[in-house]
Amino acid sequence: MGTNVDVDVGGGDRLALAVLVQYRMATTEQMHWVIAPGVRIEQTRRRLARLREAGLVDRITLPRAGRMRVWFPTSYGVQLACEWPEMRGRRPSRTVSDPMAVRLKVGHALTVTETALAFLQDARRHGDLCRPLDWIPEVHHPIGSGEAVIPDALLYYRHGSDDDGSMLRAFVEVDRATMGPERLAAKLTAYARLHRYVPMVPGRRPTVQEPALEDWRRRYPLFPRLLFVLDGTGPTGAKTRIRALRAAAREPAAFSFLHDVPVLAAPLSDLLRDGPSAPVWRPVQDPAQLVAWHSWP
Helix, strand or coil: CCCCCCCCCCCHHHHHHHHHHHHCCEEHHHHHHHHCCCCCHHHHHHHHHHHHHCCCEEEEECCCCCCCEEEEECHHHHHHHCCCHHHCCCCCCCCCCCHHHHHHHHHHHHHHHHHHHHHHHHHHHHCCECCHHHEECCCCEEEECCEEECCCEEEEEEECCCCCCEEEEEEEEEECCCCCHHHHHHHHHHHHHHHHCCCCCCCCCCCCCCCCCCHHHHCCCCCCEEEEEECCCCHHHHHHHHHHHHHHHCCHHHHHHHHHCCEEEEEHHHHHHHCCCCCCEEECCCCCCCECCCCCC
16 A cells, blocks of 8 residues: 555654654644644645555545644554554554544544644743654553543653753643533542552562552653643633632542642643743642743642
8 A cells, every 4th residue: 555655754754644643633734833833834735645645644624614624544554653663652542543533533632632732832932842742642541440541641841951951741631621520620539549559469569678669650750740721611611620620639539649749720722822831820729820830839
């Protein structure tokens, strides 16, 4: 398949396919700003058309103003990209690769991609380091009893210069107000479970020399920050949802988690207007404050 098509798998075409496999779907404009903001959008359109001709990606057209095109990887594209070293271990838990599934999931997925783009563009403006593949949707984290925490995205972000910078990680939850405030707040409780979850190894007991450790420590030197991005509601609705998060933060099960992990919430509209690094985030313990996500506390 695609043997007669000139696909540059060593350059921009490879990045475009990797981004679509990792992000699951994106509009033409989103793809342009993620992978090639320094060139004309016509080049991105040609690149996507070339990948489509090769059978690696496909698209649907939404019945909106301008007939927006949404791109997604085919099963063949997913299979090819997941063999690359930069994609090893990063395949989303629920890859979408057929038009009907894309139509059913497009609203939330495009909002998640828009959130990723906000962080990418913010990093470019401020000289921070956040590459397109540093946004990893749907990383599976078990919490026992067959349950798991699957954030909308895991973000890797270097703030500041190489000599005087900090490597940050964040779990990002994008809420489009499709569920009640209580269900949103329950996500905070789930992250608190992940924070303290210690897997049991059959036939092995913890010792002083080898104590039982929380499962997240196998992946991260510090537990990632938790960022709630709120969309689909006006200012009053955002306040209601932040109040629900604050109520959940007062539960005993979340106390040690909130003591160790910054948990912040902000409307997506504020991120798009001012940039994620601006003081637009409200700590759920004290939502009267407005802080920057990468420097609080």
